[in-house]
Amino acid sequence: MTKSDNTITLKSTFLILHFFDLLLIFIPFTESSIILGRSINLIKIGAIFVPVRNVETAIEWYKEKLGLNHVGTWPGNTGADFYFTVEKQYLSLVKVEEKQEIEFAINAKHYNAYYNFTTTDIEAYHQHLQLKGVEVTEIKDHGPVMCFDFYDLDGNMFGVIVDK
Template structure:
């Protein structure tokens, strides 16, 4: 019944951010409005929108102390290729970490918004193929 329709990202400079996101995440424009623009990713149906804001705002929440987590992540099939692609374009990235089959790294946009990129082992219950099987049970 429900699915994620869109993810909204706060940006302070819409024009520069549009260029950055198109270049680094290979997004395709859907439409724009006065203070924002909508994109689609190369796969999946979730849309991504940039919304102009007056000041930077966090895309992460505090778990405990200084431990933080991003609100959402991007899934990729090959984390090494994704990491190299962003790093080679000069995007600020963390190192790839491996958590028993789930590999991830973080990257930052022009407003220093934090995003996570993950890839799951095919046997993981969180792998997209497993999720599709669960969805088909209904």
């Protein structure tokens, strides 16, 4: 723990439990700052930004296919804001001239989306997207999670996951 200028910082620590020389649990304890008696932490992602070439068409796609709540369009149709659920986690569309990649290469044959959405029923949501005509991959079992990817009309890839 360090202290300077009315700021106390608790450094990150990790709890690692070993059982017969096997690593069983790795639990990060996040850094927490206390400034003027108030705890300051990041608590969630406020928004993600998705590049699209046609904002008007993308607005309708995200409303119809994903059921997102459209809350506003930016001046000059340069972007649009949506939110999920009562927590109002935002997804913003941003108009771009050319396609931008929102996935990264793991190797020459496999790509991973930067963004994963969560759902309560992966099979039902997978079927919902298929019925809406959205391009989806097969559902895969990755141990603690099940997942699939889907693509928007600009070819942006997103993942959908559910914890088992």
